[in-house]
Amino acid sequence: MKLLNKYQRIIIAVTVIFMLITGIIYYYTISRILTSQIDEDLILEENEVINYVSLNHRLPEVYESSHQQIFFTPFGHKKIKRRFLDTIYQMKGTHLEPGRALITSVKVSGQNYRILVIQSKLQTEYLIKIIFLITIGVIVILLAVLMILNRVILKSIWQPFYKLLFQLKEFSLANQTNIESIPSKIDEFIELDNAMLTMAYRVKNDYQNLKAFTENASHELMTPISIINSKLDTLVQTDEFTDKQSKLLNDLYGTVTRLTRLNKSMLLLAKIENGLITDDNQEVDIKKMIKECLYQHEEMIHQLNINLQTDFQDKRVKASKLLMEVLLNNLISNAIRHNHSNGEIKIVLDTKQLNISNTGTGTFNFEQVLKRFHKSDGSEGIGLGLTLCKQICDNYGFKLNYSLHKNTHTFAVSFE
Amino acid sequence: MKILIVEDEPGLRESIETYFNEGDSVCEIAYDFTSALAKVSVYRYDCIILDLTLPQGNGLDIIRHLKANQYNDGVLIISAKNSLDDRIIGLDLGADDYLTKPFHLSELKSRVTAIVRRRSFNGNSTLIFNEINIDLAAKMVTINKQSVKFTRKEYSLLLYFIANKGKVVSKSAIAEHLWGDSIDIADNFDFIYSHIKNIRKKLVEAGSNDYIQAAYGMGYKFTDT
Incomplete structure (x- = not known):
């Protein structure tokens, strides 16, 4: 997984959670505010009814309203608890709608009436729906923006990093490839660039020294070997030798020859590696x-x-x-x-x-x-x-x- | 023959001098660039054995000096630098041969002899050793006016022996001369034996003396004594 993706995932997760929490808080807050507003309306209506009853000693006319309905139901001597509740009701000729209701009671000429006032909550629901949609929309847009941003960033800002990485992959001591500086304005990349250049330089230098050492060592060995060789050649001219001596001399010859070859091979290897073979054409x-x-x-x-x-x-x-x-x-x-x-x-x-x-x-x-x-x-x-x-x-x-x-x-x- | 040895390494210089300073050869030595240049400016040599890496200078400049003065001395370069550049430059400048260190003294002797021979007879020469008569241009060997067929390796070995006559030539040196670096020395001792057996047989059958002697199991010696 790319660093940026990882990074982005975390950011997206956190953002989404926060947005959701915000959405939920919004929902409850707005829902409470709106409900309390409806409740106030309902209390207003209740007060109107009670005032009307105390003035006129009869129930008011039930009138039509687009957003409120009121019902009066007579009932016995039982006490009715005054309460608010959420409900579903049917407006005349329309479908079911969510509503907020207040149940209370009033006494008109000795008869207890239950009052049920219902007000539509449709607009509240609508408002909440919009808030929800906006929240989702913002999350989606945010995701899209982050993804596009990701691509753009990968293409532009991270470019020096990928260029360096490519060079690092291609880097080979034997092939004499070079690491080139990739200019960037980002501190981390500049640092990386510097570190890589320094490393490449140091590694190359060490390698060069090592190769030069192999070559020089092989070279320097040639002189003593040739002296041993010539001394041996001189020695065998000197006198009679016993079998034992000549066996020893033979072994010496063999060993010197082996040493010579080993050395020549090493020298040749070093030369090829150092590009010192010049009769290539x-x-x-x-x-x-x-x-x-x-x-x-x-x-x-x-x-x-x-x-x-x-x-x-x-x-x-x-x-x-x-x-x-x-x-x-x-x-x-x-x-x-x-x-x-x-x-x-x-x-x-x-x-x-x-x-x-x-x-x-x-x-x-x-x-x-x-x-x-x-x-x-x-x-x-x-x-x-x-x-x-x-x-x-x-x-x-x-x-x-x-x-x-x-x-x-x-x-x-x-x-x- | 008169030889100048230009070599700064005393151990090697002495060995070469000892090996060459016998019979009809006269050796002179120079151990640095200046003394070498002084010598070649005054005296003429049949062959100069020249080390390239010298104190105070590069051996190649000595060849340049020779050519500039139109001195016709033979030059054999010996160098530890098996540098192809040096070899090519040296040979281009007019050196006759190039030998890489380390080498066997017998190989050096054989190369020097070849150079001297080529120079004195313009490459069109006959080498005579007692009854053995070798036409170097045609690579033909005749003994008592009778032509004897040698294989390429046998012929090369015979010349090698004659150039090093009176010297013990080690098996290592022979193997290196015949096969170069290509084969492991130890593999070849049997082959050396059979080549030499063949040479001796051919020489003797043609009525020549048997000049090749085995030397204490280490090598062989070509001698008419």
Whole structure:
């Protein structure tokens, strides 16, 4: 529920209750005033009758009146209590009408008469009806006005809020989107605007620092790694080694290589994220690149006796050669590494997409694997391969999809 | 061959110097921009191994200086910045090759040798190692006037060995040379073994000596002694 709606509901509820209470108070007040006026009329009539009787010692003539009727009824010695009452009576030749009556008594020459004076209350009822209608009308108009006001307010006054909200939804650190200031004259919105701008700036700054840090750290690591590497190369030239020593040296080499790759991958990731890949306008022949990549992997494919099926159409994309190489290499090398002996790899390239499918018994969660340093069980990689692939695809607006069908894993890169 | 090593990192500079300073090679060193510029202004080198990030200046300016004076020294850039810009600018300026740190010394040696070879024979050369005769342009190997067919990887490996003759070349270095970054090193040691077995077999069958020796399970050594 929108804040304004909530707000409005409360206001409407309170207003309606107040209007109703006011209406009821009105009703009773006016009704009392009018009734007491009628009562006065009735008493006036009674006094007239009693005066007439005391002067003339007989009952007055009953005359016709449009709003008053008077009846005299003789009765015995019982005492009649003087009282006012609401009643319904029939005017001559007309329908029933609500009326106010006064019952009293008078003694004319020893005979008791009951006097019944009735006056029409039609006008009173009419007045009350109008008051009621006006009250209802005011409530309805108020509701309508509030609703229209609501729309207008949502459209105009709340506009800065919705604009900010939209920007906030679109805000992404990776996409380098910016939050723009939305001018407003309302204090709350100005405050919100300021807070969001400050937040966005701070978050971006922190993110930038973090990215720069990753890049710099990877960078700085390269020098010591290259020194270790060169020292190792120098060390192996020196002398004879025992088996134990050479085993240690081999392990060292392996570890340094792993460190190098990890670092290179991190550096590459940081570079893509920082938009530092600048050779984006090379025309890359995907077909040729896949062939070269398969050549690089021929020993593995041969060793596992993998049945390789390929179907290539010519496809060129404008991209960085380096990044495309990393992408294809990672996908193909995954297809081989997670395959089994006598398995199959099928690579289909057309102008719209590249499909690389391989047999393999393992399963994994694609979304999980895209995360940094996530490794599927038994994987020997560093856990950045698919992250890099995803990042590269995102960088060029390609889509990277994965599907599993009966032990056949398929990675698809859509170029559009 | 005469080589200038321009590298500010002492550890790396010494390693390169030790590795190159043998046989027919002469190495000189420069550890900052000024001394490098002073050296290249006076002496000519077959190849300059040039680090780009130097104290007091950018290595690219040294290439600019060489080109401005029409000095024809070979230049190999070594840089920790795997920056594509630097690579492109460097190669555009006239550097012969670009090697990203970290690298194996054997890889560096092989690249430097290739540059020197290309420069001295204008790319149209024959490499002769005892009875092995390699036509670098046609990528043809003949032993005792008999043509021997090598696969692309075997050929590349043979050249790599000859460039690093007398040195122990580690399996890691070989794997990186043959497959680059694409395959996990550990996966490839078996393949290295089979490639080398094939090379040796082909050499010996053609009547060549067996120059490749296994070195303590760490790597191989190409030597005629």
